[in-house]
Amino acid sequence: MxxxxxxxxxxxxxxxERQKQVTLKKTxxxxxxxxxxxxxxxxRVITAxxxxxxxxxxxxxxxGVTLIEGHPWHSPQALALTRKAAGEPVHLYDAxxxxxxxxxxxxxxxxxxxxxxxxxxxxxxxxxxxxGGIAGQAERGWPGSVLRSGQVVINVMQLRRRxxxxxxxxxxxxxxxxxxxxxxxxxxxxLALDCSVGNPGTLAEGDPVSLDERPIDQGRNLL
Numbered sequence: 001m002x003x004x005x006x007x008x009x010x011x012x013x014x015x016x017e018r019q020k021q022v023t024l025k026k027t028x029x030x031x032x033x034x035x036x037x038x039x040x041x042x043x044r045v046i047t048a049x050x051x052x053x054x055x056x057x058x059x060x061x062x063x064g065v066t067l068i069e070g071h072p073w074h075s076p077q078a079l080a081l082t083r084k085a086a087g088e089p090v091h092l093y094d095a096x097x098x099x100x101x102x103x104x105x106x107x108x109x110x111x112x113x114x115x116x117x118x119x120x121x122x123x124x125x126x127x128x129x130x131x132g133g134i135a136g137q138a139e140r141g142w143p144g145s146v147l148r149s150g151q152v153v154i155n156v157m158q159l160r161r162r163x164x165x166x167x168x169x170x171x172x173x174x175x176x177x178x179x180x181x182x183x184x185x186x187x188x189x190x191l192a193l194d195c196s197v198g199n200p201g202t203l204a205e206g207d208p209v210s211l212d213e214r215p216i217d218q219g220r221n222l223l
Contacts, residue, residue, distance in 0.1 A: 004132030011059035013048040028106030031061030053085040153198035159190035
């Protein structure tokens with residue numbers, strides 16, 4: 001097994017960027033989902049589940065600064081682009097290191113075998129880490145185990161229940177409900193793995209990964 005792909009999403013629900021190497025903290029990948037979009041009317045964080053236009057904006061993280069389509073996230077240009085994509089008045093908020101910026105846990109790990117078995121574009125799942133060299137749906141037996149790569153330890157907590165975001169093409173934003181229906185029919189609606197960081201470190205594409213099936217110490221390792 002090895003690290004096949006690494007992704008971070010500097011603005012929650014916007015397009016991610018593939019990385020050759022990432023710094024993994026207890027709070028997730030450095031620069032991942034630090035910025036969130038907040039509805040002015042509802043005073044709450046909004047995502048592409050209800051505002052899919054956000055998926056059309058490219059976010060990046062460069063020299064410690066989050067950019068939206070090349071503009072600093074706090075600039076008038078970035079705000080205007082975000083409001084147009086959201087279709088309503090919003091503001092951008094720096095969530096920093098707070099883990100509440102994640103829907104569930106700081107990491108989503110996908111495997112090549114499980115995705116290939118369903119024949120879907122990996123990007124629809126918005127994983128942080130893609131592990132290669134996995135046969136079929138082997139990931140379904142991983143919850144409760146740990147993944148190790150060098151000093152990095154990743155706690156595998158549960159399978160992720162997929163939502164409507166998988167139905168949007170990452171390039172065209174065209175919606176295809178057949179994608180989610182396929183996931184529901186073939187794997188009960190759950191695909192890829194919600195994970196926490198047991199031990200931080202640096203992770204790079206090509207790094208070897210091992211699976212340790214010993215139970216996770218829930219009290220020590222959960223965020």
